[in-house]
Amino acid sequence: MNAYTTSHRSKKEDRIMLALLRLSAFLAVAILVFIVGYIMVQGFPVLNLGFLLSSPTKMGREGGILPSIVGTVVLTLLSAAIATPLGVGTAIFLTEYTREGTFSKVIRFGTESLAGIPSIIFGLFGFLFFVIRLNMGWSILSGALTLASMILPTVVRTSEEAIRTVPDVYREISFALGGSRWQTVTSVVLPSALPGIVTGIILAIGRAVGETAAVIFTAGSSLRLPQSIFDPVRTLPVHFYILAREGISIENAYGTAAVLMIAVLLVNVSAYLIINRVAARRLERR
Amino acid sequence: MFAGKAAKIELREFELYYGDFRVLKKVSAAFAANAVTAIIGPSGCGKSTLLRSINRMNDLIEGVRVTGEIRLDGKNIYDPDVDLIWLRARIGMVFQRPVAFPLSIFDNVAAAPRVRGILSHKELVPIVETSLKAVGLWPEVKDRLGQAASSLSLGDQQKLSIARAIATQPDVVLFDEPCSALDPIATHTIEDLMQSLSEHYTIIIVTHNMQQAARASDFTMFMLDGNIVEYSPTRELFTNPKDTRTENYITGKLG
Numbered sequence: 257m258n259a260y261t262t263s264h265r266s267k268k269e270d271r272i273m274l275a276l277l278r279l280s281a282f283l284a285v286a287i288l289v290f291i292v293g294y295i296m297v298q299g300f301p302v303l304n305l306g307f308l309l310s311s312p313t314k315m316g317r318e319g320g321i322l323p324s325i326v327g328t329v330v331l332t333l334l335s336a337a338i339a340t341p342l343g344v345g346t347a348i349f350l351t352e353y354t355r356e357g358t359f360s361k362v363i364r365f366g367t368e369s370l371a372g373i374p375s376i377i378f379g380l381f382g383f384l385f386f387v388i389r390l391n392m393g394w395s396i397l398s399g400a401l402t403l404a405s406m407i408l409p410t411v412v413r414t415s416e417e418a419i420r421t422v423p424d425v426y427r428e429i430s431f432a433l434g435g436s437r438w439q440t441v442t443s444v445v446l447p448s449a450l451p452g453i454v455t456g457i458i459l460a461i462g463r464a465v466g467e468t469a470a471v472i473f474t475a476g477s478s479l480r481l482p483q484s485i486f487d488p489v490r491t492l493p494v495h496f497y498i499l500a501r502e503g504i505s506i507e508n509a510y511g512t513a514a515v516l517m518i519a520v521l522l523v524n525v526s527a528y529l530i531i532n533r534v535a536a537r538r539l540e541r542r
Numbered sequence: 543m544f545a546g547k548a549a550k551i552e553l554r555e556f557e558l559y560y561g562d563f564r565v566l567k568k569v570s571a572a573f574a575a576n577a578v579t580a581i582i583g584p585s586g587c588g589k590s591t592l593l594r595s596i597n598r599m600n601d602l603i604e605g606v607r608v609t610g611e612i613r614l615d616g617k618n619i620y621d622p623d624v625d626l627i628w629l630r631a632r633i634g635m636v637f638q639r640p641v642a643f644p645l646s647i648f649d650n651v652a653a654a655p656r657v658r659g660i661l662s663h664k665e666l667v668p669i670v671e672t673s674l675k676a677v678g679l680w681p682e683v684k685d686r687l688g689q690a691a692s693s694l695s696l697g698d699q700q701k702l703s704i705a706r707a708i709a710t711q712p713d714v715v716l717f718d719e720p721c722s723a724l725d726p727i728a729t730h731t732i733e734d735l736m737q738s739l740s741e742h743y744t745i746i747i748v749t750h751n752m753q754q755a756a757r758a759s760d761f762t763m764f765m766l767d768g769n770i771v772e773y774s775p776t777r778e779l780f781t782n783p784k785d786t787r788t789e790n791y792i793t794g795k796l797g
Contacts, residue, residue: 355604423641425637425639425641426641426643428599428602428637429635429637429641429643429703429706430653430657431599431602431630432597432599432630432634432635432637432707433630433631433634433653433654433657433706433707433710434626434627434628434629434630434631434657434658434710435627435657436627439657443653443656443657444643444653447643447644447645448643448644
């Protein structure tokens with residue numbers, strides 16, 4: 257085989273592989289566009305202000321989804337508020353305060369195992385522990401604590417990765433300036449890792465917003481507008497699930513699904529806007 | 543040898559072990575105040591280790607053990623009562639590559655006093671201004687202190703790193719191959735800067751670039767295998783080396 261045939265063959269191989277890779281990239285986007293488009297088209301007819309701002313009547317066959325929107329927002333934010341300090345704290349401990357050893361391996365194995373547990377198991381645990389054992393009942397608080405344990409591994413892992421990408425020389429300089437370990441963490445490491453950490457929290461929120469199995473056991477399925485975090489709620493995905501599952505109203509189920517998807521989109525976009533603004537303000541300050 | 547200049551730092555039979563390996567072997571020498579001293583030698587001779595022993599950066603490495611003394615104004619910095627924050631405020635350090643934190647120009651310099659607990663904007667402003675003036679960066683950046691430090695050229699980022707190192711108002715500034723990432727023009731600016739800074743600071747620079755040592759330093763120390771082979775005024779060491787190993791090194795036959 258001479259040089260010419262080799263290059264000829266590899267060129268052909270290249271062309272075929274390129275075509276296949278293009279196809280897979282196209283399919284990946286096409287599936288997303290199809291699902292989003294289908295839900296939007298099906299859900300669009302019922303979407304209006306009345307649907308968003310009124311309470312459901314007749315089990316959700318009529319009326320809107322206001323209590324579910326409020327419940328989902330509060331539940332998700334509360335779970336993120338619980339998981340963030342725990343998760344970021346664990347990540348700081350693993351990266352800045354321990355050397356790689358048995359102890360850190362055990363913690364990492366633990367958080368990764370936690371990530372692999374199906375969400376319905378979290379639901380069952382939350383039901384038995386928070387709802388019954390701690391007597392919190394079906395409530396936003398029970399749901400938020402359950403969701404927080406579920407998204408904790410995501411927060412830990414993404415924060416850990418973000419912190420590890422901060423160059424070691426940043427820490428050296430901070431130490432050379434006389435900084436303690438904690439000062440180095442707060443003044444150099446965390447600001448540098450912030451975009452990555454925030455992205456991780458957004459990912460976690462995205463997972464929490466759409467979670468069904470873990471909250472149906474813990475937050476309940478009440479259709480009333482919650483007055484405090486001790487009240488039960490029916491989150492958007494649970495509402496959607498019940499409407500569709502029990503054949504109450506397929507139209508409203510699609511409408512709810514469309515709202516859920518728009519909400520996820522808004523969470524992502526606004527979070528990125530916040531990151532940019534924080535970064536810009538930090539640079540403006542003098 | 544220092545021609546009237548006082549000794550600022552003095553090493554007395556200083557040894558550093560990395561595990562069982564003896565990196566520095568009973569090193570005794572002094573560094574002159576208000577002068578630039580260059581430490582040269584082939585890779586692995588211990589020059590960077592020696593530099594990092596002076597502000598105890600080697601403490602961060604597991605398995606490092608030292609014996610002997612390093613005295614700063616007569617006080618052994620390895621005494622148990624020495625506060626590392628105090629020590630590192632008195633001895634600044636500039637690293638190989640310019641490092642700008644992902645912050646504004648102002649905040650990069652202010653990071654130093656902030657570590658020492660100076661937090662009020664009112665107190666920070668004059669410190670930042672003085673430090674940037676000392677490195678000659680002030681005219682260029684005074685109207686854009688809020689911009690990202692990464693927008694500066696590499697040479698200016700190294701000046702910024704120097705400004706940050708002197709913002710703790712140290713007596714001594716250590717330079718660990720500060721020009722290895724810079725082009726020749728930026729290198730010359732940093733060399734001139736070290737000379738002018740030596741009016742107020744004791745400067746010690748580790749370099750693998752002999753021309754740099756010859757151009758920018760008042761005294762030069764040549765190290766080999768953890769020992770000081772020769773240490774004299776720079777002109778003397780380069781024009782009239784006493785030791786054949788020094789001669790071989792500076793003529794390029796060694797290392």
